[in-house]
Amino acid sequence: MLEKKPVLFMLLATAAILVGTIITMAMPFLWVNTDADRIETVTPYTPIQQEGRDIYIREGCNNCHTQTVRPLVAEVLRYGDYSKSGEFVYDRPFLWGSRRTGPDLARLGGKYPDAWHYKHMESPRSMVPQTNMPDYPWLNDTALDPESIRNKMETLGFPYTEEQIKELNGKTEMDAMVAYLQKLGSDIPWRKVAETTIVGDLTNPFPGDASAIAAGKDVYSSNCAACHGDNLEGMIGPALTDMGMEDADLYQVIHSGIPDGGMPGFSNLGSTKLWQLVNFINAEK
Amino acid sequence: MENPSYNTDIVRSFVTWSLVWGLVAVLVGVIVSFQMINPDLNFGPYLTFGRLRPIHTNAGIYGWGVGTIFATFLYMVQRLCKQPLWSDKLAKFQLWFFNATIIASAVTLLLGYTTSKEYHEMEWPIDIMVVILWVVFAVNIIMTIINRKEEQMYISLWYMMAALIGVAILYLVNAAAVPASLFKSYSAYAGTNDANVHWWFGHNAVAMALTAPPLAMFYYFLPKSTGVPIYSHRLSIIAFWSLIFMYLWTGAHHLLWTPVPDWVQTLAMAFSIMLIAPSWGSVINGYLSMNGQWHQMKENYLVKFLILGITFYGLQTLQGPMQSIRSFSAFIHYTDWVPAHIHMGTMGWVSMISYACIYYLVTRISGRDLYSVPLANLHFWLALVGQLLWTVPLWVAGVLQAGMWNAMNEDGSLTYTFMETMVEMYPFWWARGIAGVIFMIGVLIFIYNIYMTVRKKESAPSTATAEGRA
Numbered sequence A: 001m002l003e004k005k006p007v008l009f010m011l012l013a014t015a016a017i018l019v020g021t022i023i024t025m026a027m028p029f030l031w032v033n034t035d036a037d038r039i040e041t042v043t044p045y046t047p048i049q050q051e052g053r054d055i056y057i058r059e060g061c062n063n064c065h066t067q068t069v070r071p072l073v074a075e076v077l078r079y080g081d082y083s084k085s086g087e088f089v090y091d092r093p094f095l096w097g098s099r100r101t102g103p104d105l106a107r108l109g110g111k112y113p114d115a116w117h118y119k120h121m122e123s124p125r126s127m128v129p130q131t132n133m134p135d136y137p138w139l140n141d142t143a144l145d146p147e148s149i150r151n152k153m154e155t156l157g158f159p160y161t162e163e164q165i166k167e168l169n170g171k172t173e174m175d176a177m178v179a180y181l182q183k184l185g186s187d188i189p190w191r192k193v194a195e196t197t198i199v200g201d202l203t204n205p206f207p208g209d210a211s212a213i214a215a216g217k218d219v220y221s222s223n224c225a226a227c228h229g230d231n232l233e234g235m236i237g238p239a240l241t242d243m244g245m246e247d248a249d250l251y252q253v254i255h256s257g258i259p260d261g262g263m264p265g266f267s268n269l270g271s272t273k274l275w276q277l278v279n280f281i282n283a284e285k
Numbered sequence B: 001m002e003n004p005s006y007n008t009d010i011v012r013s014f015v016t017w018s019l020v021w022g023l024v025a026v027l028v029g030v031i032v033s034f035q036m037i038n039p040d041l042n043f044g045p046y047l048t049f050g051r052l053r054p055i056h057t058n059a060g061i062y063g064w065g066v067g068t069i070f071a072t073f074l075y076m077v078q079r080l081c082k083q084p085l086w087s088d089k090l091a092k093f094q095l096w097f098f099n100a101t102i103i104a105s106a107v108t109l110l111l112g113y114t115t116s117k118e119y120h121e122m123e124w125p126i127d128i129m130v131v132i133l134w135v136v137f138a139v140n141i142i143m144t145i146i147n148r149k150e151e152q153m154y155i156s157l158w159y160m161m162a163a164l165i166g167v168a169i170l171y172l173v174n175a176a177a178v179p180a181s182l183f184k185s186y187s188a189y190a191g192t193n194d195a196n197v198h199w200w201f202g203h204n205a206v207a208m209a210l211t212a213p214p215l216a217m218f219y220y221f222l223p224k225s226t227g228v229p230i231y232s233h234r235l236s237i238i239a240f241w242s243l244i245f246m247y248l249w250t251g252a253h254h255l256l257w258t259p260v261p262d263w264v265q266t267l268a269m270a271f272s273i274m275l276i277a278p279s280w281g282s283v284i285n286g287y288l289s290m291n292g293q294w295h296q297m298k299e300n301y302l303v304k305f306l307i308l309g310i311t312f313y314g315l316q317t318l319q320g321p322m323q324s325i326r327s328f329s330a331f332i333h334y335t336d337w338v339p340a341h342i343h344m345g346t347m348g349w350v351s352m353i354s355y356a357c358i359y360y361l362v363t364r365i366s367g368r369d370l371y372s373v374p375l376a377n378l379h380f381w382l383a384l385v386g387q388l389l390w391t392v393p394l395w396v397a398g399v400l401q402a403g404m405w406n407a408m409n410e411d412g413s414l415t416y417t418f419m420e421t422m423v424e425m426y427p428f429w430w431a432r433g434i435a436g437v438i439f440m441i442g443v444l445i446f447i448y449n450i451y452m453t454v455r456k457k458e459s460a461p462s463t464a465t466a467e468g469r470a
């Protein structure tokens, strides 16, 4: 019968389409971004951060980077605490992405010092030779436009101060990008919570072992060279030659990092690799 | 039988332009695949990977995909309704507005005006153009159907109408945004809600643009090519209703393990698995229609494209539900497995079907035999090999990278750094780049063949009764 009645047919087809739509697309609005998943410490973006976010969108960084950590063991180890709904209430649009050509950035904030980002954004390969991330040097060349950013904050309804708008003068798109990257995922104090304490006593399991030193060199190249230089000569981080640290102290620093100084913790490398590193660094004296 | 008052000029023009945009899509695809191998191929600020990739996907879906939908729907509706197009003027407007929209999209995306939402990157002024375009198209098709001379509406018309309605609803809801300036807007939804709305759109764009229309085309052009009717009308109707009902529940299978509410994810998972039934309803209907006709796989190049196309649709709709299972998604999500899934769909299913339709209707409209059947066969093999060399290595790559991401040492630490897993991808990306070039050569041969068919001067009027037989 329907085969002869196009209007009736289209009404029924619309109804068929709307059932699943209402239940799975419209109904979640009753729970999501309400008091049910609100997190007190999550704040809107400041003018410079929001502008950084808009530049991130403009450059299509989301085509290579995701921004959600799933509650899976290996993923939490690699990136940090898993993502919570309430952390995204100020994200218009969402930037979760669908492909990790590069690493997830949801917990990036505070991972590296600003200097690392400036250098990396300008030329990723100068720090990670085999990366395929494009260079973004031109972000240094464009000055921010405070009035258009004010307009954006008004559109979004985010709070801002005149001070914050004034501070935008003389800043570049690169400054905005770095400000945004440093905010990512740091509205909840997950780094504090995730700090692991070292259990057991710290004795070097392979003191002076040549194979451990060789292995440590490899671990160093892929994890540390970008900041401490290929030959430990220092760059973003200080030189690591002639430090005269005890093995156990050195282990402690690498394991837990120096969060306020811009030195990330490397507890997720595991104790074997950490000891290999200690032996490598202390052999370079 | 051909009614001379049917508007064939407009079909011809849409074919031409969908070929142009199809070539652009493949070309940009090849460029971005090499940018992933060598970042020196990025020429900032305009020609970087982040800006070009959306041009590739949008030229593919909206230029090639929708362009072909326009051409074939306008062709089919007149014949299935035994009624000339409702308005030739509107169709003419649609043609130029279509090209204006695609060009405006490409230019604005290059300039960095983007919403970042996959397959919906264009900013709000272009959204408005898309809406106008779709309304003009839908009105013309629907009015032609309402004025039809053939009382029964064939199954292809059902899929066409569903696609018209579906795309309209999806696009409008997902486009909701607050403009901050002419080329910058902020989504009306935030965070988790935005993600859920977006993938409701994203997955059903697959349903309403990359599934329903090619099915409409398949149901029409397969019988036309083979000369025998579809196996079961009833089966196609059952499959139709269950397909359009179930698809809309499944968007969150793109968001498994994310902060989207668990029950939404679970529903998506369940409905995705149920979707196997209606999807395979069409696949089986296609296969059974070939009963007693399998010899045509050898003799008729159109049948090759159509049957391989529906086969990849069948594989796609088994793989998709598998990816929708939480444990499997945990593994392959975010890896190259997923782009390989996409390209079996776009290169294997949508494009194969579209090629067959275009070969068929161009010979039909021009009243000529195809310029070269051997070249069409060559095109078939290049498209098939190009697609398989793209997808198979990238499935392997996805599993490899997923395995490395999850590998852990005995002391509970991760075995590999991110970069150690990423550099393993380079050989696979090379294979993909080469596959893209092979596929693109196929497209060039296809375009050449079509061009020579319509162009050649002393036209020998068509000899075969059912085109495609040679």
Ligand code: HEM
Pocket: A098, B118, B202, B206, B210, B211, B250, B253, B254, B272, B273, B275, B276, B279, B313, B316, B317, B318, B319, B320, B321, B323, B324, B329, B332, B333, B334, B338, B341, B342, B344, B345, B346, B349, B350
């Ligand atoms: C029963 C049918 C199908 C189901 C259940 C299904 C399921 C899925 C799932 C779960 C994903 C996400 C994978 C991930 O990110 O982990 C996906 C991605 C995708 N599928 Fe399918 N699929 C189906 C059929 C198709 C067809 C016929 C096409 C046609 C081309 C297609 C095109 C795509 C595209 C374009 C994406 C990529 C989305 C993105 O950018 O992440 N799918 N599919």
